[in-house]
Amino acid sequence: xxxxxxxxxxxxxxxxxxxxxxxxxxxxxxxxxxxxxxxxxxxxxxxxxxxxxxxxxxxxxxxxxxxxxxxxxxxxxxxxxxxxxxxxxxxxxxxxxxxxxxxxxxxxxxxxxxxxxxxxxxxxxxxxxxxxxxxxxxxxxxxxxxxxxxxx
Numbered sequence: 001x002x003x004x005x006x007x008x009x010x011x012x013x014x015x016x017x018x019x020x021x022x023x024x025x026x027x028x029x030x031x032x033x034x035x036x037x038x039x040x041x042x043x044x045x046x047x048x049x050x051x052x053x054x055x056x057x058x059x060x061x062x063x064x065x066x067x068x069x070x071x072x073x074x075x076x077x078x079x080x081x082x083x084x085x086x087x088x089x090x091x092x093x094x095x096x097x098x099x100x101x102x103x104x105x106x107x108x109x110x111x112x113x114x115x116x117x118x119x120x121x122x123x124x125x126x127x128x129x130x131x132x133x134x135x136x137x138x139x140x141x142x143x144x145x146x147x148x149x150x151x152x
Contacts, residue, residue, distance in 0.1 A: 008058075008083070013050055015065055015079055020048045022072045037067040044068065058083070 023033065030048075034041040043064060046054040055061050062080040069076030 009052065011083055012052060012061070015083060016047045016050060019065070019068055019072065019074075019079075022074060023048075026072065028072070033068060033071050036071045037064075039064050039067060 023030075030041050030044050033039070034044055037044075043055065046052070047061075047064065047068070055064075062083055065083060066076035066080035069079040
């Protein structure tokens with residue numbers, strides 16, 4: 001699982017402790033919950049034993065908590081929502097920090113694109129206007145045209 005902040009870890013510990021206690025009070029085995037929720041027993045054990053590093057991304061853990069709570073007769077949506085709101089708040093802070101970092105790299109990219117545009121325009125100009133066409137090269141054509149005109 002990706003690293004969670006301390007508040008998220010504490011909240012996840014509280015939720016999993018509550019789920020474990022309810023399961024034990026109802027004398028339900030982990031294997032029964034696993035077959036009912038379609039969550040692997042190893043993942044459920046990792047949740048209950050607080051081995052969070054073995055779990056997948058937080059969005060999947062939220063779904064596991066919801067299904068686990070529903071299987072025990074609890075409000076799984078409320079349990080997962082408590083963790084979701086904490087994770088979403090943390091992700092929005094990270095997004096804001098990432099935007100701050102992107103603005104710092106945006107200006108040099110604009111300069112690079114402008115220089116690339118100038119280089120491409122210059123190359124296109126020289127490709128379409130070969131150096132052989134100058135005012136001196138037009139002079140013989142004018143002379144030829146004048147020589148073709150009958151003298152008066």
